[in-house]
Amino acid sequence: MTFRNKLIATAFIALTSLNIQAAPITFFGEDLGLGEGTALNVFPNATTAESNFLSYLNGVGTEDFESFSQGTSAPLALDFGVAGTATLGGGGSVQSAPVGSTNGFGRYGTSGTNYWQASSTSFTIGFSAPVAAFGFYGIDIGDFNGQVVVNVTYSDTTTESFNIGNSINTSGGGVLFWGLINQAKTFTNLSFSNTSGNDSFAFDDMTIGSVEQIRDTNPIPAPASILLFALGLSCLVSRRRKQS
Incomplete structure (x- = not known):
């Protein structure tokens, strides 16, 4: 699994777990x-x-x-x-x-x-x-x-x-x-x-x-929102790598 795919999967798990753990x-x-x-x-x-x-x-x-x-x-x-x-x-x-x-x-x-x-x-x-x-x-x-x-x-x-x-x-x-x-x-x-x-x-x-x-x-974010969030993190990490 590529770094980018790992990041998307991690973001998906983190976001959806917010609803599962609702108090x-x-x-x-x-x-x-x-x-x-x-x-x-x-x-x-x-x-x-x-x-x-x-x-x-x-x-x-x-x-x-x-x-x-x-x-x-x-x-x-x-x-x-x-x-x-x-x-x-x-x-x-x-x-x-x-x-x-x-x-x-x-x-x-x-x-x-x-x-x-x-x-x-x-x-x-x-x-x-x-x-x-x-x-x-x-x-x-x-x-x-x-x-x-x-x-x-x-x-x-x-x-x-x-x-x-x-x-x-x-x-x-x-x-x-x-x-x-x-x-x-x-x-x-x-x-x-x-x-x-x-x-x-x-x-x-x-x-x-x-x-x-x-x-x-505590609504679960829509799949599109999750994907955009993960992609945003991916772009941020890529940009930081180029700048380093």
Whole structure:
């Protein structure tokens, strides 16, 4: 193989490996609460985080829990429309609070009246098909010193844990959004826990997306671009050789 061909091959491998090694992208926005009896009418930081998350996705589905009766416990069959389905298991139940109000303990839905109220024990979500994106709203998290931890099981059976980093010891009724996109590795299961064993949280508007629904977060350069890049390096090296 000539030096020039070696250079082109090396450039191709280097450029394409950028996409293979793409790291997970996380999204986070938090609006602190005003007390357990007050529902936030707007939550701009959380909404902005959700908008940024959704900007990477096409045609995703959201579960808002409005189709479930109050008091329904796990297992729950979650429906994300064309994005797929999932089964929610573990501790908790569907609860309800009038729009603009809390349940008296800082929890309420971010859309509609219903939300998933997780008990102090963990809960899980198992997807019917591997997904590459997941996001959710969390309500009344952190007022009892707890931070939510999301444990991800990937399709290759490896796992990864994300502490979403919410504020602690705050007033109740706060709202946050957290999202994860991993274009390189799909995942099949999520489990949620908190660092404080004596707190309950509310979750609403869970969104999932498949690999096909992701707008490329780290696109592979087109073959022509790779070739031009490699040829440019080749010309540069040749010029330096002539000048030496």
